[in-house]
Amino acid sequence: MKKLLAVLLASLLVLALGACSSGSDTASTDATSSSSDNVIRIGVYEPASGDNGAGGKQETLGIQYANSVAPTVEVGGTTYDVELVIVDNESSNDKGPTAAASLVSSGVSIALGSYGSGVSIAASDVFGNAGIPVIGVTCTNPQVTEGNSHYFRICFLDPFQGTVLANFAAENFQAKTAYSLAKLGDDYSVGLCNYFNQAFEALGGTVIYETFPEGNSDFTSYLTTAANSGADVFFAPVSTEAAALIINQAAGQGWSKPILAGDTWDSNVITSAATGTDVQIYVTTFFHEGDTSEKGTAFVTGFKEWLNANPNMLTNNGGNDMVSAVSAMGYDAYFTALEAIKNAGSPEPAAVMEALWDTTYDGVCGNIVFDDVNGDAVRDVAFVKQVNTESGNWDFIAIQGIS
Numbered sequence: 001m002k003k004l005l006a007v008l009l010a011s012l013l014v015l016a017l018g019a020c021s022s023g024s025d026t027a028s029t030d031a032t033s034s035s036s037d038n039v040i041r042i043g044v045y046e047p048a049s050g051d052n053g054a055g056g057k058q059e060t061l062g063i064q065y066a067n068s069v070a071p072t073v074e075v076g077g078t079t080y081d082v083e084l085v086i087v088d089n090e091s092s093n094d095k096g097p098t099a100a101a102s103l104v105s106s107g108v109s110i111a112l113g114s115y116g117s118g119v120s121i122a123a124s125d126v127f128g129n130a131g132i133p134v135i136g137v138t139c140t141n142p143q144v145t146e147g148n149s150h151y152f153r154i155c156f157l158d159p160f161q162g163t164v165l166a167n168f169a170a171e172n173f174q175a176k177t178a179y180s181l182a183k184l185g186d187d188y189s190v191g192l193c194n195y196f197n198q199a200f201e202a203l204g205g206t207v208i209y210e211t212f213p214e215g216n217s218d219f220t221s222y223l224t225t226a227a228n229s230g231a232d233v234f235f236a237p238v239s240t241e242a243a244a245l246i247i248n249q250a251a252g253q254g255w256s257k258p259i260l261a262g263d264t265w266d267s268n269v270i271t272s273a274a275t276g277t278d279v280q281i282y283v284t285t286f287f288h289e290g291d292t293s294e295k296g297t298a299f300v301t302g303f304k305e306w307l308n309a310n311p312n313m314l315t316n317n318g319g320n321d322m323v324s325a326v327s328a329m330g331y332d333a334y335f336t337a338l339e340a341i342k343n344a345g346s347p348e349p350a351a352v353m354e355a356l357w358d359t360t361y362d363g364v365c366g367n368i369v370f371d372d373v374n375g376d377a378v379r380d381v382a383f384v385k386q387v388n389t390e391s392g393n394w395d396f397i398a399i400q401g402i403s
Helices: 002-019 027-035 053-069 096-105 117-130 158-173 187-202 220-228 240-252 268-274 294-308 311-316 325-344 349-356
Strands: 039-046 072-075 078-088 110-112 134-136 151-153 177-183 206-212 233-235 259-261 281-285 360-363 366-369 382-388 393-400
Touching (some): 039 053, 039 096, 039 117, 053 240, 053 294, 053 311, 053 325, 072 325, 096 117, 110 325, 117 134, 117 151, 117 187, 158 187, 158 233, 158 259, 158 281, 158 382, 158 393, 177 220, 187 206, 206 220, 240 259, 268 382, 294 311, 294 325, 325 349
Parallel strands (some): 039 110, 110 134, 134 151, 177 206, 177 233, 233 259
Antiparallel strands (some): 281 382, 382 393
16 A cells, blocks of 8 residues: 555656746755756755764764765766765754755755654654655654655564564563663654563563653662562663663662663663673664674775774764664665665656665665565564673674564
């Protein structure tokens, strides 16, 4: 049904283009004018500030590196320069739509993003109403792609991720009681906690679930509640900003049980906070820097060289050259977008949107194929990593699916 709607929308947009005279303010006409000088614009809808600013910068870095590797694309016998139009959605559901609107007005053929499911959902209608396709990079909440024909994604979803984490807790730590913590009103952490909670209870476990309000910085009471409940694991798939506080306060309280989180914690912000402590941290994610495949090794080597040659980029990566999975995913998203544009034979957003359904790409993080229902990537495994608190690096634990 979603694919059918996309085809119908594409047809309507093409008809609308034919009816428009010069000077039209439609997104499709803007995209035509932007490519008239042999430039194709790809929008980057990511946070560079706010709770998710650190992760958003790292995701953007992967896209920027990909653009440096492939700054042009050949479409229909014409070579186009590919220009990135980058906006800061400020990790804000309120400000995100304005950032998305600026990408629409700039005439992008396709947009990538966002780190953070909430801001992705918040801006969805802006892109949809303009007929601009979007590739979600690491926005894992199912609502991002549900009920629309323009939002695709290359990452796994939270129902899968939450179940993987619940299984991991039960199988590896024989956990019977889990404490689960989310930020009130945050689509990502609330959603992932719900999926984890359901899966853990289905395995016979007990869950103590709480939320904390916007602006909270003191997590000692939540840690105390978790300890008093006899929790075997502490699950907190929150922003890296809140995560660093939780880790520091857990270390101060002598917390000794495993702390689990989802893909947002795959960051050098987390390793920095945990280094030198006794806190055990495990995360699910999309890629591991130690990937020994030819494609993975080439990406890691090239990305590190690129980072170290650009002081500003190194700063945006948190001050070191540790490779985050979101950077690898950003890299894959860019090349997936190029494949869709080539398959479309045109930079027109309507054509690119229609082409996305049948676009595939063998990426650093695995083969990308979109399903016919919601345009979600078909993925059934996740990487599990643990912080090495002595070296400050990530240790690979397992590639895990759902049995």
